[in-house]
Amino acid sequence: MRGERPRDSFQATALVHEAYLRLVGTQHVNWQNRAHFLAMAARLMRRILVDLARARQYQKRGGGALRVSLTDALSVPHKTEDLVALDSALCALAELDERRSRVVELRFFGGLSVEETAAVLRISPETVMRDWKLARAWLRRELRR
């Protein structure tokens, strides 16, 4: 009557959860400030999601194989790219340009607003917008290649 793979949101849960556990667990770390906290959260989220995506890639056996498709979310037409590719593109960008890669990390993985990103990186929101624009164009192109 039911499909083989029931919807299971506990997994997404576990993700958020673990990220959270580790973050609040470091409460004694004396976050220098909120910006610092947000930056760590973004870094953490990136690692967890990319780790998970990578694990999923390794797990391609059996009918349940699931490529982590970002197609919907990224709206890259006719081309499935994954978080792992995005992560390595982002690493490549970091070598060229640490700041712009951090803008992407904070905005995309951390879900930070332009203003928050600006505060974390101590740059103006205008610069964040410009960085964001260029970084996205660059990443999009790289992912297409």
Added chain:
Amino acid sequence: MTPERWQQVSRIYHDALARDSRERVSFLREVCRDDEALQQEVESLLAEPASAENFLGKPALAMSAGLVDDPAEPPLTGQRLGAYHILDLIGVGGMGEVYRARDTKLGRDVAVKVLPRLFSADRERLARFEREARLLASLNHPHIAAIYGFEETAGIHALVLELVDGPTLADRLQRGPLPITQAVRIARQIAEALEAAHERGIVHRDLKPQNIKVKPDGTVKVLDFGLAKAATAAANDSDVSPISTTSIDGTREGVILGTTSYMSPEQSRGRAVDKRTDIWAFGCVLYEMVTGRAAFAGETISDTIAAILGRDADLSKLPATTPPGVRRLLRRCLDKDPKRRLRDIGDAQPDLDDVGSIPATESRGRTTWWTPGWAVVLAIGVAIGGAGVWLTRLLPRREVQPSFSRALRLTTTPAHEFGPAISPDGKWVAYLSDARGPTDVWVKFIAGGEPANLTASIGLEIQVRSAIGGLEISPEGSSIAVQAREKGSRAPTFDTWLIPAPLGGTPRKFVETAGALRWSPDGTRIAYVRPGETRGDAIVVADADGGNPRDLVAARGGWHTHWPAWSADGRFVYFFQTIATWNGEPSEILRVPASGGEPQIVVHTTRRALFPLPNVNGGLFYAANPNGVDLDLWWLPSINKEPQRLTTGIGEYAEPRISSDGRRLVSTLIEYRRALVSMPVVFEESPRLRHLTDGFGGDLEPCISLSSGRMVLSSSRSGNRNLWTADENGTNLRPLTSDAAIDERPSFSPDARQVAFVSDRGGEHGIWVVKSDGAAPRRLASTPVLDALTWSPDGQLIAYAVPGGDAPRLSIVGVNDGAMHKLPTPNGGHSPSWSPRGDVIAYLEPRGPGRTYLKFVSSRGQVLYSRLPDGPALTNGFLAWAPDGKRLAAVGVPGSANASVWIVEPESSEPFRKLIEFSGEVRPRGITWSRDGSSLIFGRQEALSDLVVFERPE
């Protein structure tokens, strides 16, 4: 592309964007002149459509539901489930789908909540859930939505609930605040519901507007009472895990997580919760009803939590008409300290009644809150903080894989907690902590209560380095073994002492010069480590009384042999060996028959594989970092031998220990702060340290070039450990290498044109050389490298240390021909530092516990200087010549004392002068002189650790 080139590209890109599209072509042609590649690069970036606005437009987590969840399955609509005829899907939540259904027996409509299959596949968990549901079903109150029963048909498990029509309070609040009298009317009913539940000892744990329904007639029903706990926590656990649910709201751009907003501070800290958590949430709900905005909100989960922990609810946002009773009540409910918070929800009623003095002049307008097609919020049941980390749910299930359904943070102090051991019955944990200042043995019961200090007043000084073995609890649970020595003892070694457990008492010395003691499972034998520092440690097996000792594993020079662990059947002793480098890479896990024999490798890696922990039901836990910088817990099944990772994220999981029934596993979770720090070479009481980088980039191992003034360092700021260059003051950081391997311990050639470093590229440790612009990396030699690389002043040779038979040895490799030869030194040595002013190599020569010589030798092996310092312990240390070649910085990282930095002037009458001694878990990693010789720059590594308990339900 170089970063400079990239800067050029980005400048032109933005300039071009500022022009309209017709102008762009000519603009580009003009600025790029005939640099076609440049023009193409910019054009290809400009060609990326601006309409691709939604590329990366949603935060990663907003789509994580799609990432981890499987495609939706066909709903149950139209099916029959026992006596229930499923009508339509009315919601999807963390606990599963919710349907409206017809109870054909009783002729009424009900809500049916179908549990996810993953959940219902676990019989034990299901049984517990059912027990919990029955308890909740006994709650009978007009303002609590009733639980009718528990249905199981054809493998589907469902809760049958009272169907409450009407929008939720959350739906209503989307349209703004409520008039005061209405808010109070609702609050009063919520308070009544909470009071009834609290009287029966039931805590909601997840009170929020989404869980509160307001019927068209104004009656309030609180939903999902206690379900969060039922879904996750063990029913018999008194240290109940705090629970909240978090929604991933896919409908609003930019919003990752909605509803962590109602968590209490203690909940968000992962502490135990009680009814006062509900009182906090009640305050949040009341605040939101009155103001129309969440008391604590942020766009991200971390943001929200920062708000909950960090600031008070803004009471100035309350409308002027808010009655004083409500203000007072909000203040009392939203006190961050649960001890000062409103104690009893019953006490809220008088404050709510205080509203009577306010003229009730609100409009009698329609109160139809029902908005058809209300958004189905994909509520994901997150058991936040300390509760269920579904560790193994991230992995494919294997029959033998141990699954732990939740994690609990056992300690959360700012102190350093480590070296845990768990009692055989899994009820308490013994661990080391410096919470009092000096390191003590503490015991904490997992069920709750304050930790007890067992060694505060018994005259023992505890060995503070944990990685050798931590604590051990005897099989019958009556003693704790700890490595220690009598207070005031100057002995360079520590013995193993026994302390009565779990309450403490008079200690007795058990085995001399021994650590990491482990009893065999049947209690008849012991295994322990006889430490030998850089010369290598031995593993000894003896009878349970310490008699009849025999060496099971011989010492290996330059390797640490630590952490013996008996297999469950007592036939093998597992242990790990790590090369005595700064980061212990490479390392391996081995095992040896307890009756004697050749050790066999169990896990081999170019990085670290540590802390073997044979599972009681077969298989092996251990900590490793095959793909990263930090250790995670891994599981090696005994059947198919495919290792599986159990944890992810930032920080290192180390020192796992398990209870004898395999139900509880305790582990140390270490956070590292690694930063570059500068320190003037001035002898004063408290040296002025200055951080050049913050502790989060993982910066270590600095080396400043005397000719260029640039610094090269290793850093994990990109996520992997690579080499970076920077100015002498730590600014202007640029990546030098970016390989997926770990690149570390860099050293500038004297002319600053090349950098030598150690790397595990190609799965093998070796010495590599790269040009200082990052070009042409090449392998110079395949060899393990113990610690530092150091160049000869003419740039032709590099000296380093390798592990050897009974002691580490010095070696030299030619930079041009890669030819390696041993440097003849009588007793071996490590940590070479070549003087920039001549053929003098300083190194350390370990001769036994607490006895490390400082020696100078020429590259032909002629000994020029030899001294056993009586003050400093240079054990496990390293050296750096000052630019003038007359002084040295010497760092000692002994196992038995704090790390310290010394300035050595060989010709002086007082050759060793202490510059600084570090406290606790601070260790320097790599040291270099500023070009003018006035200060030292070093990598400062500090470990902060807590204990985490993973738990598998019965």
